[in-house]
Structures are given as C-alpha cells and as structure tokens.
Amino acid sequence: MAYWLMKSEPAEFSIDDLVKAKNQTVPWFGVRNYLARNFMRDQMKIGDDVLFYHSSCPEPGIAGRALVSSPAYPDPTQFEKKGKYFDAKATPETPRWMLVDVKLAKKTRLLSLAEMRSILSLEEMVILQRGNRLSITPVKANEWKTIIKLLG
C-alpha cells in the first residue's frame, strides 16, 4: 500500500468541496504534468492513502485524508474543447492525460506548511524540498505515520 500527497487549490476544489461531493468522491482532473500523470497511471492502486493538500492559498497545508478509489482512466477534461484543460493533441483513442478518483477518508484539522517544516522527521518530504512544484508526490510510510499522529 502506497501513500501520496495531492495538491489542490482550495479556490478551485477544497476539502469542503470533497465533503459535499457526490459519494464524497472526485475525479482528480486537470493534472497536466507527465510525472504526476505517471504516478496516477502506473503506480496508484485502489485503497492507497492520500493526503489532501491546500496550495496557493492563505494557509497552505494538509486539510484531510483520502483514498484512491478507482483505477486510472482518461481525464475527460482533455476533450472539452472550451475548457481550460483542453488538449488538442489528445483523442479518445489516444488519450494523453489519465486520472484516478479520490474519495474522502476524513477532513482533519489543517496541518500547516509552517508546522510541517518544523518537524524534523518530515524534513525529507518531497513537498518540503526547495523548488518542488509537483502536484502529486509519494509519501514515505514513516512520514505518513508522523502526519497521522500530528493530525490526531
């Protein structure tokens, strides 16, 4: 079983949106980075644990836990001609962007980026590394354990 951290801008889709979503599940649409896509397409399995992270907002940090709840399938937004995620080079026969469904496990207190930075055992987390911008990153088992403890 693997652990992941997935970033979302709360102005676009927040943990509260996930709480209110149908089946408390959302297709993780809009990823347009190959490495992040490959994680979803090649490595994620149903039941993998996910940290739901709020980025580009006044208080960035972990806002909840979730689970991978589907296999990878084509991101429908790549075919929406008028949408912001349209990709002219993608076709239904040869889709370029894949996603998984993410289901809420629990909304938690906000574990802020500042607090994460203060925890020694989290210092190797990918998200805390200088210049890291990847929207989906693997989390190590010990990091997951530490974070779950901090979330209470």
Place this chain on the structure above:
DNA sequence: GCCAACGTTGGC
C-alpha cells in the same frame, strides 16, 4: 507583487 525553480516549447 516578487521571484526561485522547474517544465515546456521551438528554432537551429
């Protein structure tokens, strides 16, 4: 608004 860091694009 600034800017560091990184990914992508496109000319050659």
Place this chain on the structure above:
DNA sequence: GCCAACGTTGGC
C-alpha cells in the same frame, strides 16, 4: 539533440 526563452507554480 541542444538550449534559450518563456510560462507556470506556489510560498512569501
């Protein structure tokens, strides 16, 4: 295939 220019991310 190289690499400069450009665009984006995302914290501050």
